Amino acid sequence: MSLRMALLGLLTASGPASGYDLTKRFESSVNHAWHAGHSQIYPELAKMAADGLVTVGEEGPRGRKTYTVTEEGSRRLHDWLVTKEHFRPVRDEGALRAFLLPMLEPEESVPLLRREAGVYAARLAELEALEASKPRERETRFGRYALDLGIRQMRMMRDWAEETADRIEHAARG
Amino acid sequence: MSLRMALLGLLTASGPASGYDLTKRFESSVNHAWHAGHSQIYPELAKMAADGLVTVGEEGPRGRKTYTVTEEGSRRLHDWLVTKEHFRPVRDEGALRAFLLPMLEPEESVPLLRREAGVYAARLAELEALEASKPRERETRFGRYALDLGIRQMRMMRDWAEETADRIEHAARG
DNA sequence: GATTGACATGTAAGAACTGACATATAAATA
DNA sequence: TATTTATATGTCAGTTCTTACATGTCAATC
The missing domain is CATH 1.10.10.10 (Winged helix-like DNA-binding domain superfamily/Winged helix DNA-binding domain)
Structure with a gap:
C-alpha cells in the first residue's frame, strides 16, 4: 500500500x-x-x-x-x-543495533558510535545543502516537510551516537 | 538477518x-x-x-x-x-506521509498533525516512565541506549509535527 | 465439573521486498 | 563507424513479513 x-x-x-x-x-x-x-x-x-x-x-x-x-x-x-490507522510496525536496523550495543566492550562500541556519528553528520550536511539549494517552486513544495523531518532525524541520530559514545567512555573510566 | x-x-x-x-x-x-x-x-x-x-x-x-x-x-x-555495512533501506511510513502532506489543504493537514503530535507525546510519556521506573540491573542494561534513542525519536517527531502544523497555519493565514 | 484465560506451538497463503538476470533502443562519444 | 552510456522495460527465485487459521495443555475461577 x-x-x-x-x-x-x-x-x-x-x-x-x-x-x-x-x-x-x-x-x-x-x-x-x-x-x-x-x-x-x-x-x-x-x-x-x-x-x-x-x-x-x-x-x-x-x-x-x-x-x-x-x-x-x-x-x-x-x-x-x-486516515490515521495504519502505521507500520517499526523495523529500524539502526535502532536494533542501538539496542544490542551494550553487548560490546567500550573499546569496540565507542569507535563504532563515533564512526556512525560521522555517517549521520555527512548525511545531515547533504540534506542541509539540498534544503538550501532548492528553489521554492510548485513541484519542490512536495517533500518539503519531509526534508525538514529528514534533517531533524539525522541531527538526532548524530547527537545520540556522539553522546552515547561519551557516556560509555565516561562510565568505562569512572 | x-x-x-x-x-x-x-x-x-x-x-x-x-x-x-x-x-x-x-x-x-x-x-x-x-x-x-x-x-x-x-x-x-x-x-x-x-x-x-x-x-x-x-x-x-x-x-x-x-x-x-x-x-x-x-x-x-x-x-x-x-560490521557496519548492512544498513537496510529506509521504509518509514510516518516519513512517507510527511512527504505527501503538502497535498492536503491546511484545514486537513493541521488537525492531522496536531493529532499525531498527541500520539507521539503519549508514546514519549510512556517511554519516559519506563526509563524512570527501570532499575539498573544486569538484564535491563540491554536496551538502555535504545530506550534513550526511542525517547529522542518521539520527542523529535512530536516537535516536528507541532512545528510543521504551526508553519502551515502561519503560511495559510499570512 | 465446566468454563475461561494464559501458556505454548505451529502452518500456510499471500503480499512485499531483494538481487540478479535478461533484453533492446536511442544518443553521444571515440 | 564502432563503442559506450543512458534510456527503458521486464522477469524470477528466494527471503521476509502479514494475517488468519489451527491445536492442545495447565491453572484458576465459577
Whole structure:
C-alpha cells in the first residue's frame, strides 16, 4: 500500500511519468522516507493500472510507457493520507543495533558510535545543502516537510551516537 | 538477518527462553526498534537451531522448548554488531506521509498533525516512565541506549509535527 | 465439573521486498 | 563507424513479513 501511495504522490506532484522516471524520482526525493527499486516499481504500476488508479499512455520511444493518475487514484491517495490507522510496525536496523550495543566492550562500541556519528553528520550536511539549494517552486513544495523531518532525524541520530559514545567512555573510566 | 540478531540478542541478554517468552520479550523491549510476531519467531528459531546458532532443550510442560545461544551464535551476533555495512533501506511510513502532506489543504493537514503530535507525546510519556521506573540491573542494561534513542525519536517527531502544523497555519493565514 | 484465560506451538497463503538476470533502443562519444 | 552510456522495460527465485487459521495443555475461577 505504501509503495502505491508513494507512486501516486510522485505522479501527482510532478505530473505523468514512466516507470523509469519514477524510479529516478524515488532515488532523488522520497528515498529518505521510502525506498523502492525498479524491480518493485514496474510490476506495481501494472497492478495499479489494472486497478484503475492510473492510466497508461501509448508507447513512446524505447517502449516508454507514461502513467497518469486517475480520479480514483487521487481519491485513494487522499483517503490514505487522511486516515490515521495504519502505521507500520517499526523495523529500524539502526535502532536494533542501538539496542544490542551494550553487548560490546567500550573499546569496540565507542569507535563504532563515533564512526556512525560521522555517517549521520555527512548525511545531515547533504540534506542541509539540498534544503538550501532548492528553489521554492510548485513541484519542490512536495517533500518539503519531509526534508525538514529528514534533517531533524539525522541531527538526532548524530547527537545520540556522539553522546552515547561519551557516556560509555565516561562510565568505562569512572 | 535482523530478526536473527534480535533473537540472539534477547537470548544473550536475559538467558535461555522459549519462543513464547521471546515473543513477549519482543513486545516489551525491542519492539520500538524491531517488530516481530510469533508466526515469524517460531520458524526462525527452528532455522537458527538447524544452523547451529542455538540449541533446543528437552520439551517441557505444554510442549515448551527452551533455546540457548551457542558459541557460534554469540560469535555471529558479535560479528554482525561490529560490521557496519548492512544498513537496510529506509521504509518509514510516518516519513512517507510527511512527504505527501503538502497535498492536503491546511484545514486537513493541521488537525492531522496536531493529532499525531498527541500520539507521539503519549508514546514519549510512556517511554519516559519506563526509563524512570527501570532499575539498573544486569538484564535491563540491554536496551538502555535504545530506550534513550526511542525517547529522542518521539520527542523529535512530536516537535516536528507541532512545528510543521504551526508553519502551515502561519503560511495559510499570512 | 465446566468454563475461561494464559501458556505454548505451529502452518500456510499471500503480499512485499531483494538481487540478479535478461533484453533492446536511442544518443553521444571515440 | 564502432563503442559506450543512458534510456527503458521486464522477469524470477528466494527471503521476509502479514494475517488468519489451527491445536492442545495447565491453572484458576465459577
